[in-house]
Amino acid sequence: MNHDESRALYDRALSVIPGGVNSSVRATRPYPFFVERGDGAHVVDADGNRYLDYVMGYGPLLYGHDPPEPVRAAIQSYASEGPMYGAPTEIEVELAEFVARHVPSVEMTRFVNSGTEATVSAVRLARGHTGRDKIVVMQGGYHGAQESTLVEGGPDGTMPSSPGIPPSFAEHTIPVPFNDVAAIEDVFEAHGDEIAAVLTEPILGNTGIVHPVDGYHERLRELTEAHGALLIFDEVITGFRVGGLQCAQGKFGVTPDVTTFGKIVGGGFPVGAIGGRAEIIEEFTPSGEVFQSGTFSGHPVTMAAGYEYLNYAAENDVYDHVNRLAERLRRGITDILADRAPSYTVVGTDSMFKTVFTRRGAPVDGEALDSESAVCEAGCRQRESCAKYDHCPKTGADVGDAEVERWERIFWQEMKQRGIFLTANQFESQFVSYAHTDEDVEETLEAYKDVL
Numbered sequence: 001m002n003h004d005e006s007r008a009l010y011d012r013a014l015s016v017i018p019g020g021v022n023s024s025v026r027a028t029r030p031y032p033f034f035v036e037r038g039d040g041a042h043v044v045d046a047d048g049n050r051y052l053d054y055v056m057g058y059g060p061l062l063y064g065h066d067p068p069e070p071v072r073a074a075i076q077s078y079a080s081e082g083p084m085y086g087a088p089t090e091i092e093v094e095l096a097e098f099v100a101r102h103v104p105s106v107e108m109t110r111f112v113n114s115g116t117e118a119t120v121s122a123v124r125l126a127r128g129h130t131g132r133d134k135i136v137v138m139q140g141g142y143h144g145a146q147e148s149t150l151v152e153g154g155p156d157g158t159m160p161s162s163p164g165i166p167p168s169f170a171e172h173t174i175p176v177p178f179n180d181v182a183a184i185e186d187v188f189e190a191h192g193d194e195i196a197a198v199l200t201e202p203i204l205g206n207t208g209i210v211h212p213v214d215g216y217h218e219r220l221r222e223l224t225e226a227h228g229a230l231l232i233f234d235e236v237i238t239g240f241r242v243g244g245l246q247c248a249q250g251k252f253g254v255t256p257d258v259t260t261f262g263k264i265v266g267g268g269f270p271v272g273a274i275g276g277r278a279e280i281i282e283e284f285t286p287s288g289e290v291f292q293s294g295t296f297s298g299h300p301v302t303m304a305a306g307y308e309y310l311n312y313a314a315e316n317d318v319y320d321h322v323n324r325l326a327e328r329l330r331r332g333i334t335d336i337l338a339d340r341a342p343s344y345t346v347v348g349t350d351s352m353f354k355t356v357f358t359r360r361g362a363p364v365d366g367e368a369l370d371s372e373s374a375v376c377e378a379g380c381r382q383r384e385s386c387a388k389y390d391h392c393p394k395t396g397a398d399v400g401d402a403e404v405e406r407w408e409r410i411f412w413q414e415m416k417q418r419g420i421f422l423t424a425n426q427f428e429s430q431f432v433s434y435a436h437t438d439e440d441v442e443e444t445l446e447a448y449k450d451v452l
């Protein structure tokens with residue numbers, strides 16, 4: 001593959017954009033390919049190379065790069081008739097109504113412009129609602145580039161994980177290990193009346209895809225309720241992907257007080273949203289006192305794209321298709337791993353999948369791995385339904401010893417060479433879109449087999 005154009009573009013970018021990219025994860029080594037256009041499940045770079053795309057914009061592109069006709073038509077019409085006004089439009093009401101109809105916990109939604117903005121506003125809302133300062137988060141969770149959650153440490157002390165954040169901010173955040181009931185009980189025992197909210201992804205999606213063990217979210221629900229704290233689900237990744245239109249909360253049957261959304265709900269345009277029970281969401285200004293505002297919030301093009309995206313999914317076999325293909329990928333990769341790399345693990349559910357280059361617990365060399373049981377998906381939330389339960393990751397730390405360099409410097413590069421575009425970070429999920437086909441899955445499995 002020739003990459004001369006991409007290299008030249010990156011060289012130019014390095015002079016005027018820090019690190020040559022506008023989001024850190026894009027700075028793949030030795031330099032990123034620059035995209036010229038998308039085409040269904042593929043992207044084409046500036047040198048004309050085609051890649052089968054499982055990054056899918058890091059999650060928003062449920063339909064790949066050619067959205068269905070109603071989506072395109074809406075985007076074009078809203079873009080040419082505005083594109084925005086600084087006054088409300090009907091389409092934002094329609095999208096809020098759609099979300100309220102489908103997501104169990106949501107009655108009202110405030111739309112913003114990114115997942116980060118959604119979690120920032122949700123944390124402020126929880127603090128305003130409870131009059132308390134502390135936020136409990138999960139180690140290995142991710143909630144965007146925001147001050148309250150960019151922390152390192154544990155229940156006994158935290159530090160900001162980035163320069164530029166005062167240590168006094170981090171003091172208000174308590175990270176706990178995901179799936180560790182005793183740890184969260186201890187935190188509530190010690191700080192119960194200071195905790196404004198527990199903020200967690202229903203499935204950790206930025207740490208190799210870690211599922212909640214049976215009963216964990218239920219316990220979070222009980223503890224927050226008992227102590228007057230809010231339970232916030234960050235469904236920026238899982239929203240309208242895991243569990244279909246009901247989202248992960250519908251799949252798991254747990255009702256948070258507040259949910260943050262992003263990605264899919266904007267149909268490929270910049271978006272975030274904070275939804276929940278009316279009495280809580282109404283505490284945002286202007287109905288309430290917790291300040292919230294934004295020039296671009298509820299942007300008509302975004303709202304129209306999001307609404308048509310979700311509406312199309314409600315009327316077509318979108319989730320069946322993407323989930324079926326992802327399941328084929330997970331099963332297929334599991335078979336390949338059993339043969340070639342039994343110390344690695346396939347994780348994911350619905351249309352999310354990843355191979356983490358490690359395996360939790362005891363070494364598995366020589367241990368027979370049958371493909372029915374090695375996949376760490378929803379079934380592995382219970383010991384009874386997964387023979388490999390002990391080998392599936394349960395916390396962020398469980399994937400901490402993954403062979404990151406081997407993934408990034410060899411596996412990811414070799415897959416790219418074969419025309420398969422995966423997320424370059426070992427821990428970030430990959431996504432199947434409605435544009436992917438069975439033939440794409442076969443091609444992908446061949447490449448995995450070859451490279452592994």
Ligand code: PMP
Nearest residue numbers: 114115116142143144236237262
């Ligand atoms: N929450 C989660 C769970 C995310 O995965 C992300 C980004 N991938 C965010 C929040 C932040 O969203 P954004 O990048 O749109 O600000």
